[in-house]
Amino acid sequence: MKEIMDIDLLSLLLAFSIMLIPIAGFIYYRVPLVKDTAIALVRMSLQLSLVAVYLEYIFKFNSIWLNTLWVVVMILIAVYTSINRMRLNFRMFVIPFLISGFTSVFIIDAFFLGYIIKLDYIFDARYFIPISGMVLGNAMNHNIVGLTAYFDGLVSNRELYYYLLVNNNNRTAATAPFIREGLRRGLNPLVATMTVMGLISLPGMMTGQILGGSSPAVAIKYQIMIMLAIFAGVSINLLLSVVFSNRFIFDSYDRLRKNIFNGKK
Amino acid sequence: MIKYKNITLNYERRHLFDSFSVDIMPNEQVCFAGPSGRGKTTLLKMIPALVIPDSGEIIIDGMPMDSLNTKTIRRQITWIPQNINLSVDTAAELCTLLHLDDKKEIISTYINKLGLDDSYFDKLFADISGGEKQRVVIAVTLAKDKPIIVMDEPTSALDKKSIGLLSELIASLEGKTVVSASHNQQWLEQTGRVIEI
Numbered sequence: 484m485k486e487i488m489d490i491d492l493l494s495l496l497l498a499f500s501i502m503l504i505p506i507a508g509f510i511y512y513r514v515p516l517v518k519d520t521a522i523a524l525v526r527m528s529l530q531l532s533l534v535a536v537y538l539e540y541i542f543k544f545n546s547i548w549l550n551t552l553w554v555v556v557m558i559l560i561a562v563y564t565s566i567n568r569m570r571l572n573f574r575m576f577v578i579p580f581l582i583s584g585f586t587s588v589f590i591i592d593a594f595f596l597g598y599i600i601k602l603d604y605i606f607d608a609r610y611f612i613p614i615s616g617m618v619l620g621n622a623m624n625h626n627i628v629g630l631t632a633y634f635d636g637l638v639s640n641r642e643l644y645y646y647l648l649v650n651n652n653n654r655t656a657a658t659a660p661f662i663r664e665g666l667r668r669g670l671n672p673l674v675a676t677m678t679v680m681g682l683i684s685l686p687g688m689m690t691g692q693i694l695g696g697s698s699p700a701v702a703i704k705y706q707i708m709i710m711l712a713i714f715a716g717v718s719i720n721l722l723l724s725v726v727f728s729n730r731f732i733f734d735s736y737d738r739l740r741k742n743i744f745n746g747k748k
Numbered sequence: 749m750i751k752y753k754n755i756t757l758n759y760e761r762r763h764l765f766d767s768f769s770v771d772i773m774p775n776e777q778v779c780f781a782g783p784s785g786r787g788k789t790t791l792l793k794m795i796p797a798l799v800i801p802d803s804g805e806i807i808i809d810g811m812p813m814d815s816l817n818t819k820t821i822r823r824q825i826t827w828i829p830q831n832i833n834l835s836v837d838t839a840a841e842l843c844t845l846l847h848l849d850d851k852k853e854i855i856s857t858y859i860n861k862l863g864l865d866d867s868y869f870d871k872l873f874a875d876i877s878g879g880e881k882q883r884v885v886i887a888v889t890l891a892k893d894k895p896i897i898v899m900d901e902p903t904s905a906l907d908k909k910s911i912g913l914l915s916e917l918i919a920s921l922e923g924k925t926v927v928s929a930s931h932n933q934q935w936l937e938q939t940g941r942v943i944e945i
Contacts, residue, residue, distance in 0.1 A: 640835045649796040649827035650846055650892050652819060660845060735815035736797045 499524070538612070547606045554615045558584040561623040568627050569634070570745050579727030580626075584619070587720035591618050595712050617688065617709060618716035621673070625717045626724055629669020633725060634732075634743055636661040641739055654729075654737045662725055669721050673714055680710065749773055750795060750896070750925065755804035759790050767804070770943060772927060774895075777918070777940035780929040786945045788900075788929035789830060795898050795927060796825045808896070826892045828885070830900035830929075839869045839884045851891040858887035861917045863910060878905035886914065890921070897921075899928040903935045911935055 490498075502524065509516045541549055562580040566573050592615055596605045605611065637644055637658070647657035680686060688709050692702035732743050750772040757765045764787040772778050780788040793799040794806050797818050806813040808821050836842050839859075843849055856866050862883040873881050882905045890897070897918070903911045915938040918926055928939065936942050 642829055642831045643835050645798055646827060646829055646889075647845055649798070649822050649825055650889060652822040656845075656847070736800065736818050738798060 538608075541612065542608045545604075545606075545608050550606045550608050550611050553608075553612055554588065557616055557619050558588060561619045565623050565626055565630075569631050571634070572742050572745050575731050575740075575743065576728060579731060580724055582727050583720050583723035584622070586723055587622060587716050588615050588618060590719060591615075591712050591716040594715075595708060599708060613688075614709065614712060618712055618720075621713045622717045622720040625669045625673060626721055628672070629665045629721045630724055630728070632668040633661055633665030634728075636664055637732075637739060638743065644739065648737055654733065657737075658729065665725065666718075666721060670714075670718060673717060677710055677714065680706075686710070749807075749809060750927065751805070751807040752791070752794070753805045753807060755791075755794070755801045755806070757787070757790065757799070757801045759787070759799065764790055765801070769804075772925060774925055775923060777926045778928070779936055779939040779942050780927075780945050781931055781936055781942050782945035783931070788945055791945070792898050792900050792927060792929050795896065796822050796827050798827075824895050826889055826894045826897045828889050828897070828899040828902060830904065837872055837874070839871075839873075839888050842885065842888050843869075846888065846892060848888065848891050851893075854893075855888050855891045858890055858917060859884060861913060861920075862887055863913050879907060879910055882906060883910060883914070890917075895924060897924050897926045899926065901930055902928055903930055903932040908934060912938075915939075 502520070506517055506520060508514070509520070537553075541553060558581070562577060562584055565580060566576050592605065592611060595614065596602050596607075596610055600610065602610060640661070644657050644661065647660075648654060651657055686706050686709075689702045689706035692705060693699055697705075732740055734740055752768055752770045755765045755768040762785075768791075780791055782788060790799050794801060794813075795808070797806075797813050800813075808824070811817045811821060813821055836845065839855070843852070843855065848855065852869070856869065859866065859868055864880060864883055864887075868876065868880065868884050873884075876884070882902070886899075886902060902914060906914065911932065911934050915935070918924075919938075926939075928935070930936060930939075
């Protein structure tokens with residue numbers, strides 16, 4: 484295998500110039516995304532630079548506590564970001580989202596790292612951190628889409644919810660159509676991605692592995708495994724987020740609480 | 749029996765009721781009447797515990813409405829809301845959501861009694877008039893066949909003939925207590941007792 488080509492710093496800085504095209508589009512159509520995009524680009528660059536430094540040490544020590552702490556921090560940030568992006572009431576959602584985040588990461592890591600890859604040391608930083616990170620990153624994105632559809636659906640169609648609640652005398656039956664729509668919207672993009680994977684998209688992990696010197700056969704096996712982990716992790720996380728949130732968003736009469744959103748929506 | 753006992757309520761920053769009391773007997777047909785904004789819908793919503801009074805009690809068949817009894821009480825209530833713009837596409841879909849797929853025969857009878865034919869069961873709500881949709885939604889919901897029927901403005905989109913047909917259908921249902929809210933004169937004349945709010 485050929486050694487991977489490094490990217491020099493100047494070329495990497497030059498790569499940012501491509502962002503002028505979408506930003507010009509935002510300005511032309513007055514899409515209020517210019518500031519958010521600029522902040523996101525700066526944050527991404529700073530965060531990844533810091534991560535590169537942290538990971539050097541984390542990989543070097545490869546300690547169970549340090550690695551676990553790293554994943555816990557990732558979960559906390561994912562939960563905080565999700566609640567903020569959806570403009571939800573922080574106090575109401577922090578517990579259900581934390582429980583669903585921890586549970587889904589635990590199930591996926593235990594199954595794939597312990598049972599499928601059969602690692603002797605399940606907390607090995609080279610596996611534990613990137614796989615948890617990929618599951619969490621995807622779970623956050625798809626949760627935002629799915630849960631927004633669910634909560635917005637309930638709030639804007641509360642007449643239908645109350646109609647079903649009283650006539651069916653069952654909250655589970657009354658929320659079912661809203662949950663279906665939330666799951667469909669949250670997971671549909673992932674299904675679409677898997678459908679065309681390899682045809683119109685070469686996934687990042689596989690590309691990274693091949694660039695890093697792995698054989699395509701090994702890279703593809705890992706990619707299939709990671710897609711299964713992502714799909715299962717995202718689905719479990721979304722389902723649990725809905726189930727646990729339902730314990731907080733209704734009052735003792737099963738009426739929808741008024742303060743689901745943080746008031747800035 | 750449905751008992752409103754000393755109900756006091758401030759709702760959405762308005763003082764609506766102060767020691768309001770009324771008894772509705774089993775199998776009675778009662779309609780709350782009065783101008784818009786006086787709280788007719790709010791009173792109806794108290795029966796299935798969608799609105800909880802600040803003080804006083806709603807007692808249904810001797811059972812006070814509280815969070816422990818909600819399920820037992822809602823088991824007896826059919827709720828037909830004022831806003832029939834439910835985000836559902838067809839009567840067939842509504843049937844599935846209400847777990848009424850095995851009650852299509854009785855729904856068909858009700859739809860016919862309200863002056864429509866069976867084709868309305870599968871017609872898109874977007875393709876029919878507001879009055880037709882209201883009749884279809886009422887026909888489907890009545891198939892839940894519970895002893896208390898609560899209807900908010902059931903005639904809001906209906907013409908005179910349809911109001912007559914709805915009155916006849918409601919009167920033909922045996923053993924039902926019907927509580928509605930309306931300011932339609934024809935509906936009020938055909939209701940057993942009118943309570944002015």
